[in-house]
Amino acid sequence: MQQPIVSVKDIHKSFGAVEVLKGISFDVANGEVICIIGPSGSGKSTILRCINGLLPIDRGSIRVANFQVEKLTADRDIIALRKEVSIVFQQYNLYPHKSALANIMMAPVHVLKEDPREVEARAIALLAKVRLQDKAESYPGELSGGQQQRVAIARALAMRPEIILFDEVTAALDPETVGDVLLTIRELAEEGMTCILVTHEMGFAREVADRMYFTDGGVIVERGAPAEFFSNPRHERTKAFLSKIL
Amino acid sequence: MSLRPLPVGTDLPVLLPPATALAKRAAQERLLGNPIATLDPRHAALLFAAFVCAAAYAQAQAPVSQPPIIDTIWKWTPLLGTGFAFNIAISALAMAIGTAFGTLLGLAQVSRKNAVRKVAWFVTNFFRNAPWLVLLFYCMFLLPFKVTIFGVSVPLPDWVKATFGLSLPVMANMSEIVRGAVQSIPSGQWESAASFAFTRRQTLWMIILPQCIKRMLPPWMNLYSILTVGTVLVSVVGVSEVMTLTGDVLASENRADLLMPFYFYILAWFFLYCYPIARWTVHLERRYAVNF
Numbered sequence: 001m002q003q004p005i006v007s008v009k010d011i012h013k014s015f016g017a018v019e020v021l022k023g024i025s026f027d028v029a030n031g032e033v034i035c036i037i038g039p040s041g042s043g044k045s046t047i048l049r050c051i052n053g054l055l056p057i058d059r060g061s062i063r064v065a066n067f068q069v070e071k072l073t074a075d076r077d078i079i080a081l082r083k084e085v086s087i088v089f090q091q092y093n094l095y096p097h098k099s100a101l102a103n104i105m106m107a108p109v110h111v112l113k114e115d116p117r118e119v120e121a122r123a124i125a126l127l128a129k130v131r132l133q134d135k136a137e138s139y140p141g142e143l144s145g146g147q148q149q150r151v152a153i154a155r156a157l158a159m160r161p162e163i164i165l166f167d168e169v170t171a172a173l174d175p176e177t178v179g180d181v182l183l184t185i186r187e188l189a190e191e192g193m194t195c196i197l198v199t200h201e202m203g204f205a206r207e208v209a210d211r212m213y214f215t216d217g218g219v220i221v222e223r224g225a226p227a228e229f230f231s232n233p234r235h236e237r238t239k240a241f242l243s244k245i246l
Numbered sequence: 247m248s249l250r251p252l253p254v255g256t257d258l259p260v261l262l263p264p265a266t267a268l269a270k271r272a273a274q275e276r277l278l279g280n281p282i283a284t285l286d287p288r289h290a291a292l293l294f295a296a297f298v299c300a301a302a303y304a305q306a307q308a309p310v311s312q313p314p315i316i317d318t319i320w321k322w323t324p325l326l327g328t329g330f331a332f333n334i335a336i337s338a339l340a341m342a343i344g345t346a347f348g349t350l351l352g353l354a355q356v357s358r359k360n361a362v363r364k365v366a367w368f369v370t371n372f373f374r375n376a377p378w379l380v381l382l383f384y385c386m387f388l389l390p391f392k393v394t395i396f397g398v399s400v401p402l403p404d405w406v407k408a409t410f411g412l413s414l415p416v417m418a419n420m421s422e423i424v425r426g427a428v429q430s431i432p433s434g435q436w437e438s439a440a441s442f443a444f445t446r447r448q449t450l451w452m453i454i455l456p457q458c459i460k461r462m463l464p465p466w467m468n469l470y471s472i473l474t475v476g477t478v479l480v481s482v483v484g485v486s487e488v489m490t491l492t493g494d495v496l497a498s499e500n501r502a503d504l505l506m507p508f509y510f511y512i513l514a515w516f517f518l519y520c521y522p523i524a525r526w527t528v529h530l531e532r533r534y535a536v537n538f
Contacts, residue, residue: 052441054437054440054441075443075445078443079443081443082441082442082443083443086441086442087441089434089437089438089441091432091434093432093434093435093437094438095435095438095453095457096457097456097457106442107442107444110444111442111443111444111448155442159442
């Protein structure tokens with residue numbers, strides 16, 4: 001087997017006295033789509049934030065591509081890591097004072113110091129990819145939740161990452177626009193982008209995931225291929241969770 | 247941003263009209279995130295009426311041998327005008343200095359370095375809570391009348407010292423406006439900027455502060471209105487602005503009946519200058535309240 005692009009080994013993370021992650025380990029191969037599900041507060045979002053170094057870990061190790069995440073300190077290295085790993089947030093977090101196009105262009109131009117004309121061409125292509133080519137000059141406040149989230153995905157793609165982390169990206173959307181966002185994610189998955197999704201969309205997870213993880217209480221309770229995971233879960237906790245949610 | 251409307255009204259019939267009005271006002275202020283400016287055209291009408299009454303009353307009391315009051319006021323208007331222009335100049339300069347240093351101080355208040363944050367907090371609160379007049383006196387008496395930089399003597403006239411004195415409380419209030427605005431930006435903006443590897447400086451200047459300007463504009467203009475009215479304080483330390491000149495004029499005319507009309511006249515000028523600013527502030531508040 002080829003070397004995994006993300007390798008998480010026994011990570012621990014506490015917020016004050018609360019230990020949120022109590023030894024999480026998993027590998028993600030290049031081009032793989034993994035879905036992490038679990039009850040609220042089980043540390044799913046924290047795992048994502050640790051992977052791209054937004055949150056420092058207390059113990060364990062995280063390797064992403066050639067970076068040992070917990071050891072990065074220099075700005076240059078962190079920029080290099082963030083170029084590999086983009087994250088899309090539940091609340092989109094677009095910059096409200098910039099147009100959709102400017103939102104996408106900002107990080108490549110100002111962080112990666114790329115040529116603005118080149119970045120603009122790429123940003124326009126990305127907007128077309130998320131089917132928002134006519135919204136380039138719109139401001140986030142003028143877009144629906146689903147449109148904002150697709151701009152956020154385009155913004156993440158503009159960094160040309162190897163891996164994208166999706167943090168409950170459809171949780172804040174109204175049901176009508178969820179479909180458009182999921183379609184965009186599925187297209188990415190089919191193109192071979194490595195994706196780590198935290199989601200509550202079970203039907204979607206079953207369809208796109210190569211591997212499922214169920215977390216509860218800061219540990220991974222169960223893992224497996226989606227067909228097996230959904231139809232024949234082994235652990236009682238997983239069964240209870242799935243029976244409630246499906 | 248979704249806002250639940252406050253329940254309007256009360257079960258206590260006695261309290262009904264004021265309670266309803268207060269609840270309505272509170273709901274509006276919640277939407278604005280700021281107190282509503284209370285100046286409206288009725289105040290202008292009232293002020294004008296007071297001026298006319300004072301002038302008419304004084305005229306009725308005046309001995310026949312004296313020239314009419316309106317003529318006296320008109321005669322001194324050019325002089326008072328230069329004084330008023332001086333007030334505006336002092337207010338603009340103090341505002342510029344206060345805004346520049348206040349912004350830096352405000353950013354220091356949200357610094358990641360604990361020591362910087364604490365010092366900035368102390369400076370802000372010291373100058374914000376000191377009476378303006380006390381700060382003015384300190385500047386008048388503690389600053390030298392000239393400073394020598396690289397062998398060049400720069401004189402510091404009284405009005406410059408007074409301007410520094412006024413810019414201190416402006417700086418402190420500006421610092422709080424900046425701190426409040428920066429902290430009111432949702433944490434998701436910081437997190438998203440960090441996930442794209444923007445440095446802290448880039449995040450502040452390119453992402454956070456541009457969003458703050460909209461929020462800072464109304465309280466900043468409010469502060470300017472207060473400062474403009476506050477410039478008459480410098481008359482106490484002998485700068486020849488409009489209040490000082492009015493006092494001089496009254497002394498030279500030596501007529502007690504002129505007192506009321508003259509002060510109402512000056513009041514009207516300040517109203518005419520500050521009122522459009524206040525209205526514009528309200529307009530901006532409304533405009534930007536719905537945007538976020």
